[in-house]
Amino acid sequence: MAESDLAQLTERFDFLTERASSDHLALNCPADKLIELCSALRDDFGYDMLIDVTAVDWDVQSPRFTGIYHFLSTTKHEYIRIAADCTDDINPALPSLTGLYPAANWHERETYDLMGITYEGHPDLRRILMWDSYPYHPLRKDFPLAGIETPLPADDVAEVTGASVLPAPMMGGPFTSSGDGPMSQTEPRAKDESWTEKKEKPVK
Amino acid sequence: MATTKEITIGDVNARASELETELQGETMALNVGPSHPTTHGVLRLMMELDGDVVKKCEPVLGYLHRGDEKIAENMTYNQFVPYTDRLDYLAPLANNVAYAMAVEKLAALEVPERCQSIRVLCCELARISSHLLGVGVYGMDAGAWTVFMFTFTEREKLYTLFEELTGARFTTSYTRIGGVARDIPEGWLGRVLEFCKGVLPVLDQVDKLLTRNRIFMDRTVGVGAISKEDAIAYGITGPNLRACGVDLDLRKDKPYLGYEKYDFDVPIGTNGDCYDRYLMRAEEIRQSVRIVRQCIDQFPEGAYYAEDAKKIFAPNKAKVLTSMEELIQNFMIVTEGPQVPAGEVYFEAENPKGALGFFVVSKGGGVPYRLKIRGPSFCNLSILDKLIPGHYLTDITVILGSLDFVMGECDR
Numbered sequence: 001m002a003e004s005d006l007a008q009l010t011e012r013f014d015f016l017t018e019r020a021s022s023d024h025l026a027l028n029c030p031a032d033k034l035i036e037l038c039s040a041l042r043d044d045f046g047y048d049m050l051i052d053v054t055a056v057d058w059d060v061q062s063p064r065f066t067g068i069y070h071f072l073s074t075t076k077h078e079y080i081r082i083a084a085d086c087t088d089d090i091n092p093a094l095p096s097l098t099g100l101y102p103a104a105n106w107h108e109r110e111t112y113d114l115m116g117i118t119y120e121g122h123p124d125l126r127r128i129l130m131w132d133s134y135p136y137h138p139l140r141k142d143f144p145l146a147g148i149e150t151p152l153p154a155d156d157v158a159e160v161t162g163a164s165v166l167p168a169p170m171m172g173g174p175f176t177s178s179g180d181g182p183m184s185q186t187e188p189r190a191k192d193e194s195w196t197e198k199k200e201k202p203v204k
Numbered sequence: 205m206a207t208t209k210e211i212t213i214g215d216v217n218a219r220a221s222e223l224e225t226e227l228q229g230e231t232m233a234l235n236v237g238p239s240h241p242t243t244h245g246v247l248r249l250m251m252e253l254d255g256d257v258v259k260k261c262e263p264v265l266g267y268l269h270r271g272d273e274k275i276a277e278n279m280t281y282n283q284f285v286p287y288t289d290r291l292d293y294l295a296p297l298a299n300n301v302a303y304a305m306a307v308e309k310l311a312a313l314e315v316p317e318r319c320q321s322i323r324v325l326c327c328e329l330a331r332i333s334s335h336l337l338g339v340g341v342y343g344m345d346a347g348a349w350t351v352f353m354f355t356f357t358e359r360e361k362l363y364t365l366f367e368e369l370t371g372a373r374f375t376t377s378y379t380r381i382g383g384v385a386r387d388i389p390e391g392w393l394g395r396v397l398e399f400c401k402g403v404l405p406v407l408d409q410v411d412k413l414l415t416r417n418r419i420f421m422d423r424t425v426g427v428g429a430i431s432k433e434d435a436i437a438y439g440i441t442g443p444n445l446r447a448c449g450v451d452l453d454l455r456k457d458k459p460y461l462g463y464e465k466y467d468f469d470v471p472i473g474t475n476g477d478c479y480d481r482y483l484m485r486a487e488e489i490r491q492s493v494r495i496v497r498q499c500i501d502q503f504p505e506g507a508y509y510a511e512d513a514k515k516i517f518a519p520n521k522a523k524v525l526t527s528m529e530e531l532i533q534n535f536m537i538v539t540e541g542p543q544v545p546a547g548e549v550y551f552e553a554e555n556p557k558g559a560l561g562f563f564v565v566s567k568g569g570g571v572p573y574r575l576k577i578r579g580p581s582f583c584n585l586s587i588l589d590k591l592i593p594g595h596y597l598t599d600i601t602v603i604l605g606s607l608d609f610v611m612g613e614c615d616r
Contacts, residue, residue, distance in 0.1 A: 019548075020547070020548070021547070021548055021549075022309070022310055022312070022545075022547035022548060022549045023309060023548075023549050023550060023551070024550060026548070048436050048437075049436050049437075049439055050439055051439060051552070051559070051561065051578065052550070052561055052563065052576065052578040054563060054576040056565055056573075056574045057574075068563065068576075070550055070561070070563070070578075074436055074450060074452050077452075077457040077458055079550065081548070081550060101437060101439070102434075102437045102438050102586075102587075102590075103437060103438050103439030103583060103586060105586060106582065106583070106586040107583075110582075114273070127266075128265055128266060129265060129266040129269040129615060129616075130266060130269065131266070138271060138274055139273060139274055143274075145274060145275070145278050
């Protein structure tokens with residue numbers, strides 16, 4: 001089933017290229033053709049359920065952000081993965097699928113919140129998991145695991161207590177180890193070693 | 205002496221329409237949650253009420269956001285297993301299995317039959333425990349306390365079984381990539397069968413208490429109905445989807461763990477209302493008992509982990525302490541994590557709450573480059589702002605109870 005879909009899709013849309021995948025049918029699609037492709041997927045190919053919307057940050061690579069969509073056909077019981085690279089690395093943007101699939105609404109808000117991708121045409125693009133005034137996009141690779149100090153979302157509390165949202169203490173964990181080098185360097189060690197049980201937390 | 209007094213009431217209709225606009229202008233903002241018994245966790249609803257009718261409902265999420273996906277990128281595959289317990293914390297075993305299956309799919313690793321059977325048992329017992337709580341709490345939401353007492357007693361028995369199997373009642377962390385943490389204890393299967401024997405009469409009792417209960421039916425039939433089309437468009441999965449009449453169960457339609465070997469039925473609803481969602485869960489418990497019995501009937505012998513996966517599953521402890529090769533193997537797996545090839549994989553399992561999906565991007569090695577968790581409760585709740593308006597305030601309790609969501613996997 002998936003093979004015939006692949007043949008039909010690549011024949012009808014010449015901008016599609018096959019994407020390396022370990023499981024389901026996967027296709028690369030340019031960001032500006034996404035709406036056209038997805039409406040065909042929904043109406044003509046039976047992929048009627050948008051299962052998941054997410055994005056991957058490739059860090060130093062360009063294009064840096066890739067939007068990933070998973071669709072499921074409730075009749076054929078097949079999955080398809082569509083990947084769309086964001087052309088702009090600084091202000092990544094993709095067209096919103098909310099008009100085609102209402103399910104995209106919250107998924108896109110989440111991806112915007114955590115990865116910082118703007119979904120053009122989204123009716124209500126606000127943060128969903130972090131609070132509205134939060135300044136960062138935590139799932140980006142350049143965001144530290146411990147977090148960054150930010151003002152407390154409750155202004156009145158912050159005014160009285162002077163409290164702010166602090167980075168998490170990373171004493172001891174999580175452990176990572178590099179794959180190569182001498183034994184002394186490949187031993188697992190804490191990722192953030194700016195402070196430990198023995199070394200005081202640096203004062204800014 | 206009788207007196208008569210003349211009064212004029214003017215134009216009644218004009219007065220009424222005058223009042224109408226006056227009343228309509230008066231809506232009330234009502235905030236429910238994030239800490240409120242109705243919301244089963246930390247969901248917050250910001251509602252606009254016109255009298256008793258909800259005009260607008262805006263769910264606010266994120267109160268339980270822990271950044272699981274970020275954490276996953278910074279640790280080895282096995283280290284993340286305990287974090288999956290905290291997704292749907294009412295069925296941690298099912299989450300453990302779904303996560304291990306996703307990573308194994310990326311490693312193209314097939315676990316032995318015994319391991320598959322153990323995992324099927326885990327999934328189905330987790331489903332029974334989750335649905336027992338789901339039905340019980342739902343009954344409580346609708347005012348039927350007794351049901352909750354019955355089902356909670358049964359769930360307690362299950363947790364004793366989980367404790368025996370995994371060492372923990374709640375946070376089981378039972379699977380490892382390539383197998384499970386330990387084999388089943390002696391005589392455990394017999395005790396599971398005994399539990400199955402005990403749970404069915406309790407279900408009959410619940411049936412008698414709820415299914416034709418006038419009060420329960422009045423509160424649930426026709427309330428919170430979701431159409432088939434809406435359910436698909438909003439990406440609703442699990443019993444909530446099947447209650448709307450969509451025949452989609454990944455255990456049947458995309459079989460994994462050898463589910464095709466078992467004979468079971470998938471209940472399908474007709475109206476998609478709160479009542480149907482209750483019926484789905486009650487019936488799924490019975491079907492899970494059927495699967496558990498068949499699974500134990502033909503329980504295979506053999507290894508409980510993939511023995512040939514030397515770079516993925518840590519060897520037996522006794523061997524680690526006596527043999528050099530196993531010691532090195534153990535050290536490598538513990539420090540660097542199970543070695544998984546580069547690639548992208550998406551795997552979804554039919555969990556009690558719906559389809560729990562893991563999208564894993566690997567660049568090779570023992571740490572995922574990106575791990576996206578698709579929590580079924582997140583998608584199931586996304587329909588709330590469309591579903592709730594037009595209902596009475598008292599219906600909110602029933603609708604939320606019937607959707608049976610868990611904020612742990614919604615906020616991640």
